[in-house]
Amino acid sequence: MTTHPALEVTGLTRTYGDGPNAVHALAGVDLAFAPGSFTAVMGPSGSGKSTFLNCAAGLERPSAGRVLVDGRDVTEDDEDARTRLRRERLGFVFQGFHLLPYLTAEQNVGLPLRLAGRRSDRARVRGLLERVGLADRAHHLPTALSGGQQQRVAIARALVTEPAVLLADEPTGALDTITAHEVLALLRDSVDTLGQTVVMVTHDPVAAAYADTVVFLVDGRVAGRMDGPTADAVAGQLAHLDQLTRVVAS
Numbered sequence: 562m563t564t565h566p567a568l569e570v571t572g573l574t575r576t577y578g579d580g581p582n583a584v585h586a587l588a589g590v591d592l593a594f595a596p597g598s599f600t601a602v603m604g605p606s607g608s609g610k611s612t613f614l615n616c617a618a619g620l621e622r623p624s625a626g627r628v629l630v631d632g633r634d635v636t637e638d639d640e641d642a643r644t645r646l647r648r649e650r651l652g653f654v655f656q657g658f659h660l661l662p663y664l665t666a667e668q669n670v671g672l673p674l675r676l677a678g679r680r681s682d683r684a685r686v687r688g689l690l691e692r693v694g695l696a697d698r699a700h701h702l703p704t705a706l707s708g709g710q711q712q713r714v715a716i717a718r719a720l721v722t723e724p725a726v727l728l729a730d731e732p733t734g735a736l737d738t739i740t741a742h743e744v745l746a747l748l749r750d751s752v753d754t755l756g757q758t759v760v761m762v763t764h765d766p767v768a769a770a771y772a773d774t775v776v777f778l779v780d781g782r783v784a785g786r787m788d789g790p791t792a793d794a795v796a797g798q799l800a801h802l803d804q805l806t807r808v809v810a811s
């Protein structure tokens with residue numbers, strides 16, 4: 562049996578503008594994310610992290626290079642196919658939660674199934690709410706939930722379609738330390754017990770330490786990689802990369 566990476570990018574390049582004003586947000590990135598792996602993507606401001614996530618999510622078309630989801634090349638997909646890809650094969654968790662305010666927790670979690678034209682599966686939705694510790698909040702609206710609870714609902718929602726990859730953009734950026742730990746532990750648990758693949762952009766070395774691997778971007782290129790990261794080791798590496806960036810810029 563061949564197993565493809567859950568997500569793979571090859572020669573990923575994204576240039577904004579042209580001529581002397583061109584910005585090379587991504588300058589040829591090769592990365593493969595194995596099924597059931599948890600990877601943190603880090604790097605100084607402007608290093609290309611958001612651009613990478615947007616290209617992986619099919620929100621932006623790369624200038625060159627390929628994006629493969631579950632072994633399928635999605636680079637040339639048209640708009641409809643990209644929308645389907647986002648609904649059916651990718652899960653998203655954002656810093657600002659992005660729950661629909663007029664839907665209950667249960668309805669928010671079930672929404673991706675409805676959007677994908679799949680039968681709403683109440684047992685599955687309930688099971689996920691239980692997994693994230695919110696079975697007793699199923700009928701609450703987001704405004705009646707704390708930030709951490711809203712992010713746990715968002716994680717349940719991201720998992721409901723069993724996506725090839727869960728893409729998380731600063732998922733704990735708006736949370737206090739204890740709540741952030743709960744959310745990161747949940748992401749970790751989805752990898753360990755469901756075999757979920759998670760790719761998370763973060764500025765926080767403590768958050769990155771929950772991952773199996775940290776990938777460092779600098780100036781749109783992969784500048785390093787750390788397996789089995791600790792918060793201290795990641796912070797040290799980031800300080801070093803910041804220094805390098807300043808030296809190159811000066």
Ligand SMILES: Nc1ncnc2c1ncn2[C@@H]1O[C@H](COP(=O)(O)OP(=O)(O)OP(=O)(O)O)[C@@H](O)[C@H]1O
Nearest residue numbers: 577584585586604605606607608609610611612613
């Ligand atoms: N739409 C755009 N038009 C022009 N330049 C852009 C655009 N989007 C991003 N860039 C530039 O591309 C580079 C990479 O940006 P990106 O947002 O991917 O970095 P980042 O690592 O996510 O930064 P941050 O940590 O500050 O969010 C930056 O120099 C940025 O100014």
